[in-house]
Amino acid sequence: MAKLRFVGFLFLVNFASCLYINTTSNGTETENASEESEANGEEIGGNFQGDMILSPSQIYSLFSMSRNGLIDERYRWPKNSDGIVEVAYKFEVGDFTLSEKETIRKAMDEIESVSCIKFVHSDDALMKIYDGMGCASAVGMQTDRQYVSLNSQYCIKSGKIIHELLHALGFYHMQNAYDRDDYIKINFDNIEKGFESNFARYRNSEVSYFDTGYDYGSVMHYSPYGFSKNGLKTIEPIKEAKDSDKAQQMGQREGMSDGDVKRLNNMYQCSSKINQNE
Ligand SMILES: [Zn+2]
Secondary structure, three states: OOEEEOOOEEEEEEEOOEEEEEEEOOOOEEEOOOOOOOOOHHHOOOEEOEOEEOOHHHHHHHOOOOOOHHHOHHHOOOEOOOOOEEEEEEEOOOOOOHHHHHHHHHHHHHHHHOOOEEEEEOOOOOEEEEOOOOEEEEOOOOOOOEEEEEOOOOOOOHHHHHHHHHHHHOOOOHHHOOOHHHOEEEOHHHEOOOOHHHHOOOOOOOOOOOOOOOOOOOOOOOOOOOOEOOOOOOEEEOOOOOOHHHHHHOOOOOOOOHHHHHHHHHHOOOOOOOOOOO
């Protein structure tokens, strides 16, 4: 993996009337999957778990005994009689250039090409994609209104868009898996104060692998430097984990891993794939 020079990064995230400014710089050369920072854009900011916008009931259920979250079918987009899951979306008027819209559309095509999910542009859609101050998304289908924020400067990259769209489809972050401690070590001393909840573990009654295992290469996994306050790693692989050699993929934002594809298909029980050339 190429060594990339970290040049310092200023990132703003503004949601729910909260403004967070986070700067990180250490001037050192580090190995990283991200192009512009040690941490991916969505790993710096003020939403719950960095870039997820959760309803109060979702937050409550993640930390209560009830079964909810990703397993809960309330947040799953419905499948039509043809076995296709249509996700209606629209762009905020005037927010993106044609080229940016094409990049977003290509990310949708990538998801469509490996699943039964079909993104359909509709002026009546509840899900609005807009040029917000960060990369962020609600988790799973919302019944009133739904937002996906893709900052045009930081988030218009295929893997980052796919990451947010997978949130919108119902996926949380990989490193929050109930058995993650068998695979990674969280260095709480290096985490930015106030962002420790981003590294919480969920119960397996709430979040499922959907018949896959822990996946260092998931596009939903934080980078090793996510929410670092000092430039040191917040996540490290446990050497004893049988597939720790794959840990170098942590934080990749190139696209879906094989595991991501399998989880998506298992969650929505896809029996066909959308032809992206349709
Ligand atoms: Zn995320």
